[in-house]
Amino acid sequence: MTLDAGMCANGHVSYPTHPLCPECGEPQEETLDLADRTGEVVTWTHSTATPPGVREPNTLAIVEFDITDVSGASDEFVRALGQVTTDEVETGDTVEPVYVAELRDPDAGIKVPESQDWDGYRWDPV
Template sequence: MTLEAHRCPNDHLTHPGHPHCPECAEPQKETIDLTDRTAEIVTWTTSTATPPGVRQPNHLAIVEFMVSGKTVRTIGQLTTGDVEIGDEVRPVHVNELRDPEAGIREAASQDWGGYRFEPV
């Protein structure tokens, strides 16, 4: 599983991907692997009232990746609450972002893995 940004013919970057660019409506033409890149924390928060199966407290951040002089932002869980705005983070794959048994969907019906962001 990779963490991917998507680029349209007009060089707009988005995450997550869309069939058509949200900025110009052109079809997305390529993906950029963000898995081995670092990002900067733009803002972050801690949620103590989380959905079923999500860890408490749940540290979340909006992070910004730089790709060929352009930026793309995404939101995700942090591995720790010991961070500050401007800190550099890297994506770390985890098998379960939430407990599959605590959700309302069948555990086998979706992929529970994803990425958290860890300070560099």
């Protein structure tokens, strides 16, 4: 599975991808997989009010990925929001994306469990 950010012809990069660039309106025709990169925690929070099936407390972080090595990118970084694998995280920590087959328990009080089959990435401290 990929963790794709989108890039338009003007080099603007955003996560998640969009049909049109949020900055300039041009189509995002290229993707950049963030799954093999490390990032830095910019900010984080513990959420104790979570939807059914989402772990509680749920630690979330905004992570900044350095993309200065990406040819054609006009941005220096792209940010992404995600769950953290641990409750122990601090601003400035280095993290890496790790694939998780189930981000939410589909059997935990949800009316239509098959609509809640979510996989994706969490941030894991390096």
